[in-house]
Amino acid sequence: MPDLAHVIREISEEMAQRSDRGTVADYIPELARVDPKNFGIAVIDAEGQAFTGGDSDTPFSIQSVSKVFTLTLALGMAGDRLWKRVGREPSGNPFNSIVQLERERGVPRNPFINAGAIAVTDLILSGHEPREALGEILRFMQFLAQDASITIDERVAASEKRTGFRNTALANYMKSFGVIDNPVDYTLGVYFHHCAIAMTCRQLATAGRFLAHNGRIPATGHSVVSAERARRINAIMLTCGHYDGSGEFAYRVGLPGKSGVGGGILAVAPGKASIAVWAPGLDAAGNSHLGRVALEQLTQRMGWSVFGA
Numbered sequence: 001m002p003d004l005a006h007v008i009r010e011i012s013e014e015m016a017q018r019s020d021r022g023t024v025a026d027y028i029p030e031l032a033r034v035d036p037k038n039f040g041i042a043v044i045d046a047e048g049q050a051f052t053g054g055d056s057d058t059p060f061s062i063q064s065v066s067k068v069f070t071l072t073l074a075l076g077m078a079g080d081r082l083w084k085r086v087g088r089e090p091s092g093n094p095f096n097s098i099v100q101l102e103r104e105r106g107v108p109r110n111p112f113i114n115a116g117a118i119a120v121t122d123l124i125l126s127g128h129e130p131r132e133a134l135g136e137i138l139r140f141m142q143f144l145a146q147d148a149s150i151t152i153d154e155r156v157a158a159s160e161k162r163t164g165f166r167n168t169a170l171a172n173y174m175k176s177f178g179v180i181d182n183p184v185d186y187t188l189g190v191y192f193h194h195c196a197i198a199m200t201c202r203q204l205a206t207a208g209r210f211l212a213h214n215g216r217i218p219a220t221g222h223s224v225v226s227a228e229r230a231r232r233i234n235a236i237m238l239t240c241g242h243y244d245g246s247g248e249f250a251y252r253v254g255l256p257g258k259s260g261v262g263g264g265i266l267a268v269a270p271g272k273a274s275i276a277v278w279a280p281g282l283d284a285a286g287n288s289h290l291g292r293v294a295l296e297q298l299t300q301r302m303g304w305s306v307f308g309a
């Protein structure tokens with residue numbers, strides 16, 4: 001097998017030099033300030049050894065990568081009842097699309113497009129104050145990443161709140177069909193804040209380990225979810241984790257993955273590794289361009305695709 005440390009070094013060097021860096025998201029003004037030259041990668045293997053390259057210890061806005069963790073929490077609270085509110089089919093539409101929601105009577109296609117993630121957040125919020133729900137999500141991230149220093153970037157959250165007209169429309173639209181239980185402002189407040197959690201590649205790869213190891217954190221033996229649930233979350237990541245770029249990501253990378261408009265991607269090589277990459281420039285579908293390129297090279301060279309070598 002190729003030497004992982006060597007592969008990561010080579011990928012990091014190449015990514016630092018490439019000129020095709022995509023475009024940084026600017027519909028959340030605070031994200032537009034991030035330097036597109038950043039590139040970070042962290043891989044944690046089955047034994048718990050971390051291999052890192054580039055800006056792997058620089059915190060970035062995890063944005064939609066947080067949706068993997070809110071889905072995990074919501075499934076823990078509601079179990080299969082969750083699937084009454086949200087589907088699990090790829091949308092084939094942009095992450096913030098409204099059009100499908102009208103045809104499908106306010107029930108979002110899957111938990112990773114914005115509408116679906118807002119419905120999931122609403123479920124976590126029910127029976128709590130927004131502050132408590134947010135604390136629950138943040139503590140879950142800190143527990144999984146084994147790092148109590150992880151925080152929310154309040155400037156990013158406020159920036160999205162000021163400009164989140166599209167998400168406000170989605171939430172109101174779902175509310176009109178009874179898919180959202182709580183006041184729309186509360187649900188969106190929690191949603192914007194969990195999207196604004198800031199983490200490094202190393203922290204994110206650590207947090208994703210349970211998905212690579214049948215629901216368990218190998219280092220501690222803690223069971224986060226059952227093996228069956230981990231497998232199913234991975235399936236949804238594979239089919240829906242990159243919106244209308246999910247097919248292309250499966251074709252090129254071949255791993256369950258979840259992207260965010262901050263330029264992060266969490267990818268899971270079952271039984272082998274948890275991987276986080278960060279490159280802020282996005283492609284047309286809103287997924288990290290160089291993050292995808294780096295993962296494609298990594299899985300190809302290591303033979304990690306779930307579809308075979």
Ligand code: GLN
Pocket residue numbers: 062063064065095096114160167192195259260261262286
């Ligand atoms: N907070 C972002 C939004 O709702 C998340 C989108 C994303 O990362 N794709 O628009």
